[in-house]
Amino acid sequence: MDDTDKHRGHTETGHDPQTPEYRGATGGWGSLKGIMGIYGNAHASPEALKILTTQNKPKGMMCTSCAWAKPADPHTLEFCENGAKATLWEATIRRVTPEFFSEHTVSELRRWHDHDLEAAGRLTHPMRYDPGCDRYVEVSWQEAYSEIGGKLRGLDPKSTVFYSSGHSALEPAYLFALFARLYGHNNLPQSSNMCHETTSVNLKTFIGTPVGTCTLEDFKHCDAIFFFGQNTGSNSPRFLHVLKDAVDRGCRIVTFNPVREKGLLEFVDPLNPVQMTVGSPTQISEQFYQVRAGGDIAVLSGMIKCLFDAEEKAPGTVLDHEFIKAHTTGLDPMLEAVKAMSWDMIEAHSGLTRAMIESAADVYINAKNVIGIYGMGITQHVNGWLSLGMLVNLLLLGGNVGRLGAGISPVRGHSNVQGQRTVGVSEKIETEAVPVDKLEQLFGFKVPREDGRNVVAAGEGILDGSVKAIVLLGGNLVKAMPDRDRLEKAWPDLDLTVYIATKLNRSHLTPGKMSYLLPCLGRTDRDVQETGEQAVSMEDSLSNIYGSLGSATPPGDKVRSEVEIICELAKATLADSNPNLRWDDWIADYGLIRDLIEATYPDKFKDFNARLFVPGGFYRGNSARERRWKTESGKAQFTTPDTISALGEPLMDPTSSDGRMTLVTLRSNDQFNTTIYGFSDRLRGLEGNRDVLLINRDEMRRFDLQDGERITLVSDLDDGIDRRVSGLTVTAYDLPDGCVAGYYPELNPLVPLSYHEKNSGTPAYKGAPVRILTGR
Known part of the structure; x- marks a missing residue:
């Protein structure tokens, strides 16, 4: 030592x-105990247990928790601890009725803990904030739509923000983005702005795609996996089954994370009776290194130095020269910058020794197929772009993008955070997600051409008064935002706040001058419209699309679907002279919305309705996986590091x-x-x-x-x-x-x-x- x-x-x-840590393995009896604890705490309905038996299966309910893939051959119980918690939490028998609000002022509720607010139960009636009594009071749906629409018509559309949580399905997300653009703005920030937008923006620059390149099949053929800043055990536990299978067949896993997250250390499969009783846990990570916060650039630079050293000693045996020559650009300046980094600097900023980094590099050198996995530990940094760029560099050196068993794979959080971007929820107009010509052709209007506000710009607008109104399709934005104290103080100055939600949260207790709380169906709920029972759809982090059917009894007859709420708000806000806007038909039949999505994105959503319930979802494709590089140069781009730390300037010594x-x-x-x-x-x-x-x-x-x-x-x-x-x-x-x-x-x-x-x-x-x- x-x-x-x-x-x-x-x-x-x-x-x-010697400091606190969990002595057991991830999964196992601890996971089952955790689920049962939440079952009682959530006061879940008996229907919730039935939903769990079909969760993440064809024609079942797709999990509202993480965005991990759903296999074509699901387990008997295809849910994890976090997925079960999400379902039980939503399918509660508790209700937040008008009587609840008559008993509690908003000021009083603001003193409640966030846990207790959501534990109060499902929202049941549309409500309008009354500042005179400091309470939400019941309002009819028609009054709410009319008043909100009237207020929006009186505002400059560019002074409004339409925010979407990554929970909402593809159908309401598509209509939400369409509504915003018909109204006259692209202010469509989304929860990925706060989590994985680093991926969407920078990965497209590096390899020409805004999303990861892997599919589930790749994990059956990889020889090594490198994890950076991702906590699988708590955030996407079903992924652990895939990792266990990979380890069992000989795949080697190396992890870099400031915290020794238990899910990447060892796992006991709750569906394996032998392992649950007399068997031993599966060791997930062969090597686990506690890198300093912001130290991933240093680690990756050190590994790349090791690769070049090994190549110099045995030319032609380490780097994939054929791939590099045919498919990449920018190698030489990247190599020069990395060689200039001293091992003293690398050790200081990574917090690891040279020997540790060399040991990790040996795993890469001896693997044919490598997958790079990362989470918000890379994306949520000032220089997150470079952390991601260096990981891409590492993979490109071995040709580990665009072939079976290899690739780059961000692990997303919200269940449809990636899918919403795919169908147009984007503040950036110049992206594949916003095919302007198609939208104008389909709906006969002029799409606004100016980029809108992301979450940071929306926050700045709330602080300086240039943002006047905000419509939230799910989420708890006040609580989730950075600089929360400053924003929470400025929020009540908004002229209009509209909250579309299933449960009460902190944002709802920060009403604007005019504020509405509109209860919507959750994904667990049965959604019946004029043409019958409706399905919705979502996209996982591996670019597969799935249909989802809820089966729980809705929490009340005044609760409306997100699709219906969006359509009715649009009808109340927009001129009704456009014959292409069939809002009532879209409410009645969500299949018509999927037809619109297919017409807007024909390459990604061909035969959408016909493929809605394909086992394992249908793959919408990825250009980089096919080694088609939609970059400025037409090739995959090596990134030249200009700093050694992901932290902001000035760098902390x-x-x-x-x-x-x-x-x-x-x-x-x-x-x-x-x-x-x-x-x-x-x-x-x-x-x-x-x-x-x-x-x-x-x-x-x-x-x-x-x-x-x-x-x-x-x-x-x-x-x-x-x-x-x-x-x-x-x-x-x-x-x-x-x-x-x-x-x-x-x-x-x-x-x-x-x-x-x-x-x-x-x-x-x-x-x-x-x-x-x-x-x-």
């Missing part, structure tokens, strides 16, 4: 087992003692985005309290902190704005030096709106500069 390892912990990889730390925000095991199912973070060994500051014991000694001490965390961005979160409990935890961690969204106020990925505007939730203040 060298000096670096001794400083960082007690094992060869720097792991400190990892060896400095000036007190600046890097904040990494986390989601718990009992959480999906801003939804808090409970207060257990079982897979990290943490329970009960979400207002915590995680920090390693060496750093605690450096700052003279005690376990259990209450502190204040403040932003260290030098922009003259005071951002702080107080009352955090210091908790010793196994983290690299130089960083602290805490929960999202509680620590969002510390992430400045202006501190985001350079090209996409994705907030830097995984790498914000902070300082610790004590009460002493």
Whole structure:
């Protein structure tokens, strides 16, 4: 063990087992216990258990949790702990009725915890905020549509924002984007703005596609998988079955993450009786390295140095020269920049030793087919573009894009976050997702040609008053936004806020001058319209499209589908002289909407309705997978690094003692985005309290902190704005030096709106500069 390892912990990889951690494996009995705990807490209906038996199966309900793929040959129970929690949480018997609002003012509800707001149950009636009594009061649907439409007609369309959560299906998403453009704007921010927009913008520059290139079949043929900044165990547990199968046949997995996430360490398959009883857990990662926050560029630069060194020693045996010559450009400047990086710099910024990085590189060198997996640990950084570019560089050197068993694969969160972009929910007009000519031909109107606002620009507009109204199709944007305290104070100045939702959340308790809360069906609910039972569809993170049928009894006869709400709002807002806008027909038959999607995107959605329930979904295609590079050069682009860290400028010196730390925000095991199912973070060994500051014991000694001490965390961005979160409990935890961690969204106020990925505007939730203040 060298000096670096001794400083960082007690094992060869720097792991400190003396701080809290989960002693069991991911999955197994712990997963089943977690599901049962939420079943009772959610007060789920008996129908919820029936839904679980058909979840993620053809003609069943597609999970509302993560966007992981649904296999063509599903397990008997094709759901994971998080997917079960999402279903049970939505299919509750509890109701939030007009009587509930008559008993609670908005000011009172703002004092409730986020968990308790959603636990109150499903919304049942359309409501309008009454500032006189500080309550939501019942309003008829027709009144709500008429009043909202009238208000929108009186506003400049460019002063309004239509935000969409990644939960909504393809059909309402398509209509939502169409409504916005007919109304006169492209202000269509979406939840990917806060998570994976780094991918959509930059991956297209590198290889010509805004999404990953892998399919499920690739995981049956890969020899090695490299994970960067992704927490499979909590965020996409069904993926663990795929990883277990890969490991069982000899695939080697290497992981880089500041936190030793249990899901990428070991797994017990809950569907395997032998493993559940007398068997041993499957070790997922052969190597697991706790890289410093923002250190992925350094790691990847080190690995690439190792590849070039090995190639020089044995020419023609490491790099895929034929692929590089035929399909890539930009190799030489990238190589020159990487060679100029010293190992001292690489070790300092990565927090890892040269030997660790060389060991990881050996796995790559000895693998024929390699897949690169990543999550928000790469995308939510100021220089996330370069972290992603360096990962693409690594894959291109071995020809590991565009062939079976290889590729790049971001793991998405929201179940249809990728699909909504595919069907036009985009603030950027010059993308494949917005085929202007097709839209104008189909609907006979002039599409606005000016790019709209993303989440950051929408937030800036709320702060400066240029945004006057916001319509939220799902989500909890007030809570999810960076710079939350500032935005929450400015939000009530909006002229209009419209919330389309299934459950109560923090955003609804921040009404504008005119505010409506409109209850919609969830994906678990049966949706019956004039032509009968309706299905909706979504796209997973591997570009497959699936149909979904809900079967639960809706929470009330006043609850409407998202499709119906969008169509009725559009009818109330827009002129009714366009014969191409068949809003009533689209409400009656969602198949007609799918026909429109097919007509708009014929290459991706050919025979859409006929293929809606194909087992395993139908693949919409990916140009880079076919080695067709839709880039400026017509080839895959090597990226030349201009810095060694993903953190913003000025770079923090990892060896400095000036007190600046890097904040990494986390989601718990009992959480999906801003939804808090409970207060257990079982897979990290943490329970009960979400207002915590995680920090390693060496750093605690450096700052003279005690376990259990209450502190204040403040932003260290030098922009003259005071951002702080107080009352955090210091908790010793196994983290690299130089960083602290805490929960999202509680620590969002510390992430400045202006501190985001350079090209996409994705907030830097995984790498914000902070300082610790004590009460002493």
